[in-house]
Amino acid sequence: MARVLDKQKAVELRLRGYSYSQIKSELKISKSTLSGWLKNYPLSEERIKELTSRNEKRIENYRKTRQRQKEEILKKIYQKEKAEIFPLSKRDLFIAGLFLYWGEGAKTKDAEVSLSNTNPAMAKFFVYWLENSLKIDRNKIKIKLHLYKDMDIRKEIDFWTKELKFSESQFTKPYIKDSNKSSITYKNGFGHGTCNITIGNAILMKRVLMGLKSIEDYFNLKYK
Template sequence: MKLTKELGLMLYWGEGDKTGNYFVALTNTDVKVLKYFVSWIRKYFEIDEKRLKGRLYIWNSFDEKKAKEFWSKELKIPLSQFTKSYISKSKPNIRKARHEYGVCRVSFGSKKIFKEILEGIKTHFH
């Protein structure tokens, strides 16, 4: 899929964090979605790579190290930039489909870029 500013804005509009805490963030289980998001922010915005963070939401039956290594490799975010994972107790009666590497949240704090993204969404799609 071609990387365009408009497609990235649409992705963020549908999936991104818009809570107003000035963190540009997207959480998903689909590696393709997160790879697109990370490539998009790297291409269209000047970001400090050291501020780009990953965080996992996984079940306690998962291998946290393996999951972090997977997401780190796929998203090209160093392991050192992954924050503490949220680990939930497994409950057999909840959610039969569990993603092998959990849910990953990619984020970075930037009031300027957060506002720029929301303004871009408003300009293009409202």
């Protein structure tokens, strides 16, 4: 919880025009940590000019230059990988879905294909896979949200209905965790709870499980 408050305070100071050195001095937090927290909060050119210390100006300009360089490198890599991956063939899509399910899908129930995740893009892919690879009628899909008690429940339901393009009638009653979202300190959260997507279909689950078993058997044999 203290870490969350430190980050909030650091962002607040940054928005008030503090440099990394000033925030470090104020909060006693390392610059490497601040760099991760504040990478999306660069100082304006005007504010940099206002900084009285030449060293601080140099550091801020250096950080901005490095950030631009990093963004350019990532942009080039992104374009290269996108061209390599897309378009997906039907086989590509089916296998990608199996690997996703291998890592993230529920495997304890014999008659349900189900996946839970906080990432809206991953949830969208799973729905797309169900519809296009496994030929599932999207009207038979059920959605259950796992939310925290300090969340705006109505707002989160509206968010997921809009993201996934589902009717609210397909959402079951949300599960409300007896803890606060603000107490969660893990990184890379998406801030809208966990979305569970389920289709009840025993034959489909057998197909998915046997597909996963074939993958496991293949790689087990490769390394005998």
